[in-house]
Amino acid sequence: MSAGVDLLSRGTPCGHFDTGRCRSCGWLDRPYDVQVQALEDDVRSLVGERHGLVWEPTVRSRTAHFRNKAKMVVGGTVDAPTLGILDPRGRGVDLRDCPLHEAPIVAALPALADAVARARVTPYDVTTRRGELKHLLVTSSPDGELMVRLVLRSEEAVSRLRKHLPALLADLPGARVVSVNLQPEHKAVLEGDREIVLTDEASLRMRVNDVDLHLLPQSFFQTNTEVAAALYRQGRAWVEEATPRSVGDLYCGVGGFALHVAGRGRDVLGVEVSAAAVESATRSARELGLDARFRAGDATTALEGGAAPDLVVVNPPRRGIGDRLAAWLEASTVRHVVYSSCNARTLARDLAAMPSLRPVRARLLDMFPHTAHHEVITLLER
Structure with a gap:
């Protein structure tokens, strides 16, 4: 067992949990x-x-490092996006170093934040109901390959994401599927019905046992x-x-x-x-x-x-x-x-x-x- 896993087994190893920034793992302080x-x-x-x-x-x-899917709320600004959750006042709390996610996801999140800034996709502000990018959903396969989904309010940024897709794939060679999900409504729904796949490949291979x-997205x-x-x-x-x-x-x-x-x-x-x-x-x-x-x-x-x-x-x-x-x-x-x-x-x-x-x-x-x-x-x- 790695040092990180052993530390988690003893409870309260996460700085976000200890400081109260994130309490999603309600039992994290229990052995x-x-x-x-x-x-x-x-x-x-x-x-x-x-x-x-x-x-x-x-x-x-x-x-630790057992979750194959990250569901990150996008906050902050277009130049400095946060990936994680929102605090009670609707401000972004960055959790890209969350110890629950599989290693390929943790490694990919900084490059994805850079890609969002490069494509000038404005994070959605729940208080003002302005902006485009609501969530970033990343799934990791047992082979370390990734599916990346950007949940947007509209199609406004899709052409820019297409333009910058080659740079993203160069930064993340393990990304097999990149897509945009459209969720135009202001409500607590993670994703919408419509999906726009940007890559040639539309599905992620998950090797489970034999x-x-x-x-699919x-x-x-x-x-x-x-x-x-x-x-x-x-x-x-x-x-x-x-x-x-x-x-x-x-x-x-x-x-x-x-x-x-x-x-x-x-x-x-x-x-x-x-x-x-x-x-x-x-x-x-x-x-x-x-x-x-x-x-x-x-x-x-x-x-x-x-x-x-x-x-x-x-x-x-x-x-x-x-x-x-x-x-x-x-x-x-x-x-x-x-x-x-x-x-x-x-x-x-x-x-x-x-x-x-x-x-x-x-x-x-x-x-x-x-x-x-x-x-x-x-x-x-x-």
Whole structure:
């Protein structure tokens, strides 16, 4: 373990946290063992004591340089932009040295700040509602390649960004995708619907275990690549033990679970509301030579009206799978469910709605160190 990681494990190593400039990591002053114990106690109390349920050892995270995505609010001036957060008065607080981000992101942020100044893109001022650049979003792949997205209020600066793109790519040879996202409204929304890709390449390759995933600018991916890899390995292990002939992967995103369990003559269908994510998952399956199918649609109703698969994987947003899908699973012939949840409260609610599907295995994964957030994966058996 590096000195920085060891320091974080003992608590309060961050100058921004110590001085109160940034308190986003609410548990940063707790030793890491104490953090993990608190997560375990909270999640197990929410899921409840259940006969036959075995908890696997918690998957721990690195405590520094684990975030593969930086979501930086842009403040300051066109000559001296800040990348980080805003203080209570709307002024920029520069956090480009945040110890949570992966090393390629930390190394890239100064060059990106220089590129913003060079292209004369004015930071957006939330108090006056003037300016253009709202956020800078940077994603790092396991190979150290980058996706850079600039969230702008309008297209006013796009031509200048195109003009200065060669200089940016020269400064950041690892940047594979650079895009502009348009978010014209003055409200607390990180990004808008429209994306303008400036580079020839439009997707970032994410190598996770033995699977290459492709992230488009608005694709969702877990913020902790190493722990996400462990999540997919655990899901694959449980699926292999269950030996299903058919698998439905609901809320499949860019295909993480589906691509990890495909093969062996297994019929795998992934369903995701985002057509772009389905396009990415289909590309990965084609490149890997896997017989997995993907389609865009509503995951809550996607399996209704047809033959139920032997096993269903669900990886819903924080709101959970909801009453309709839970009722369908309860009434179906599905033998196993692998449920990956980022909210144990809605997981517990959904489990209560599916009493015929008994949780037999569970595992907590610390996807978000220094916070009360968590990821828990559960195997249900009829």
